[in-house]
Amino acid sequence: MRGVSLLAGCLVALSPVIAGAAVAKSASPYEMTYEARTDTTLRASIEAGSPAIAEIPKGSSGIVLRWCRSEIPFGKWQFGSPAVWRALLDARACEIGWNGKVGFVDGTALTPTR
Numbered sequence: 316m317r318g319v320s321l322l323a324g325c326l327v328a329l330s331p332v333i334a335g336a337a338v339a340k341s342a343s344p345y346e347m348t349y350e351a352r353t354d355t356t357l358r359a360s361i362e363a364g365s366p367a368i369a370e371i372p373k374g375s376s377g378i379v380l381r382w383c384r385s386e387i388p389f390g391k392w393q394f395g396s397p398a399v400w401r402a403l404l405d406a407r408a409c410e411i412g413w414n415g416k417v418g419f420v421d422g423t424a425l426t427p428t429r
């Protein structure tokens with residue numbers, strides 16, 4: 316019985332180390348902020364050519380991602396590198412919040428800043 320208690324104690328002590336092997340590299344894409352990679356137009360709807368709400372200059376920061384279509388696969392994002400994140404964004408259109416406005420941009424205009 317003492318051996319079982321000792322083994323259980325070791326497992327409890329090592330559980331943070333064991334669990335750490337699966338720890339994500341990043342937050343959810345919806346818990347990060349973004350910067351504009353290029354000058355881009357914030358649009359009223361997801362369709363290309365919809366009315367412009369604002370122009371976002373390249374380098375603008377504080378962009379908040381609200382959602383993207385198609386949905387970003389959480390596992391690929393969470394365990395991916397910045398290059399993977401950019402590739403995932405490049406394939407999507409996203410609703411964002413920026414400077415008090417909400418609208419849509421092409422994902423190619425965004426880069427994560429953490």
